[in-house]
Amino acid sequence: MGIVFAILYVLIGVLVLFDIGGFITRRCERVQSKAAERHREMMARYGHLQATYAAGPLAQPAVLRALGLPLIALGGLLLLLHLG
Numbered sequence: 001m002g003i004v005f006a007i008l009y010v011l012i013g014v015l016v017l018f019d020i021g022g023f024i025t026r027r028c029e030r031v032q033s034k035a036a037e038r039h040r041e042m043m044a045r046y047g048h049l050q051a052t053y054a055a056g057p058l059a060q061p062a063v064l065r066a067l068g069l070p071l072i073a074l075g076g077l078l079l080l081l082h083l084g
Contacts, residue, residue: 002082009075017068019061028061035059 019025036053043050057063 002078006075006078006082009071009078011075013068013071013073013075015068016071017065019065024064025061028055028059028064031055031059 032055035055039053040050
């Protein structure tokens with residue numbers, strides 16, 4: 001049972017790291033476009049000049065994809081413990 005969890009961690013980590021299927025990229029684009037639209041509306045409502053919207057770190061695909069590395073490391077360590 002432990003080896004199944006270890007392999008599952010590694011597979012999920014690889015899927016996230018390489019963004020297989022493009023899910024993370026599409027989701028981040030959608031989040032960033034909605035946030036930029038809300039930002040423009042807020043700036044117009046208060047009569048401010050247009051300011052550029054900068055996405056936060058959790059709305060950037062590279063940051064989310066990098067979260068796959070700890071999953072791969074954890075899965076690898078679990079495999080080493082189970083097989084060692």
